[in-house]
Amino acid sequence: MPDQAFDGSFEPQGVAPEPSGATPAVQVEGVWKRFGQQIAVHGVDLVLPAGKFIGLVGPNGAGKTTTLSMITGLLRPDSGRIRVAGHDVWRDPESVAQVKARIGILPEGLRLFERLSGRELLAYSGRLRGLPGAEVDKRATQLLDVLDLAGSQHKLVVDYSTGMRKKIGLAAALLHNPDVLFLDEPFEGVDPVSAQTIRGVLERYTSSGATVVFSSHVMELVESLCDWVAVMAGGRIRAQGPLTEVKGSAATLQEAFLELVGAHDRAAAGDSLDWLGGGAQGGRS
Numbered sequence: 001m002p003d004q005a006f007d008g009s010f011e012p013q014g015v016a017p018e019p020s021g022a023t024p025a026v027q028v029e030g031v032w033k034r035f036g037q038q039i040a041v042h043g044v045d046l047v048l049p050a051g052k053f054i055g056l057v058g059p060n061g062a063g064k065t066t067t068l069s070m071i072t073g074l075l076r077p078d079s080g081r082i083r084v085a086g087h088d089v090w091r092d093p094e095s096v097a098q099v100k101a102r103i104g105i106l107p108e109g110l111r112l113f114e115r116l117s118g119r120e121l122l123a124y125s126g127r128l129r130g131l132p133g134a135e136v137d138k139r140a141t142q143l144l145d146v147l148d149l150a151g152s153q154h155k156l157v158v159d160y161s162t163g164m165r166k167k168i169g170l171a172a173a174l175l176h177n178p179d180v181l182f183l184d185e186p187f188e189g190v191d192p193v194s195a196q197t198i199r200g201v202l203e204r205y206t207s208s209g210a211t212v213v214f215s216s217h218v219m220e221l222v223e224s225l226c227d228w229v230a231v232m233a234g235g236r237i238r239a240q241g242p243l244t245e246v247k248g249s250a251a252t253l254q255e256a257f258l259e260l261v262g263a264h265d266r267a268a269a270g271d272s273l274d275w276l277g278g279g280a281q282g283g284r285s
């Protein structure tokens with residue numbers, strides 16, 4: 001699948017387009033993950049349809065990264081079943097490899113090969129994916145151009161800014177034209193101009209029928225980008241579905257989110273910090 005010609009547009013392979021084809025991009029059934037005494041993921045069931053821009057949201061420690069790691073073949077679940085584009089991720093080592101060939105990942109705290117230039121990194125990623133050299137060159141040139149990295153392509157990645165690192169990581173994740181792209185906090189530390197560029201690339205990618213799944217804490221961003229949302233808290237899925245359904249009657253996704261994760265009560269917690277601030281008695285001297 002990775003060797004198909006790339007014409008600058010993104011045509012997903014292997015996933016039946018929604019709504020006619022019924023194969024979801026991701027199916028998670030009864031998945032658990034424990035780290036020692038800590039249960040990070042409590043029997044999660046999740047169905048993410050193909051061709052959508054999907055946001056996985058939740059407070060710190062909700063289990064988002066753990067869930068994405070299990071879906072993308074990086075972390076083995078204790079129990080349960082995960083399918084990506086209809087392929088069982090954890091059935092055997094071969095199935096993990098098959099799934100990895102169909103997905104792209106931009107993980108949180110991405111570790112890149114720092115001593116390569118941006119272009120070398122893409123060349124290396126393409127060859128690892130089994131793409132022919134000429135095809136890698138062509139795709140890399142297009143991606144560097146679209147992501148506004150052409151001028152920095154020969155600079156070492158170690159000298160890239162945070163936003164440039166996110167963009168070169170995204171280019172590497174897209175190079176083999178995956179069916180499903182997983183992004184952990186893709187806009188963190190990215191300036192508004194770069195964010196707009198990334199957004200444009202992702203919108204183009206999903207408009208051709210591919211799926212983006214990304215985790216974020218930034219509700220405004222999720223609300224403006226996503227047409228499908230899953231809300232996670234305490235290792236459980238609290239809601240999932242089309243954005244409008246998850247929002248319900250709430251004015252914003254932020255409001256619906258606070259309601260779903262039961263955070264309204266915590267909003268008043270700052271009241272106990274009566275020593276904090278200039279007006280407090282016995283405060284600063």
Ligand SMILES: Nc1ncnc2c1ncn2[C@@H]1O[C@H](COP(=O)(O)OP(=O)(O)OP(=O)(O)O)[C@@H](O)[C@H]1O
Nearest residue numbers: 035038039040058059060061062063064065066067
């Ligand atoms: N390798 C690990 N060892 C021990 N505990 C872990 C490990 N990875 C995650 N956890 C725990 O599992 C829970 C879920 O963590 P996870 O990183 O999946 O949450 P998250 O929703 O991605 O959080 P954040 O938004 O803060 O990145 C947390 O309580 C965390 O401390």
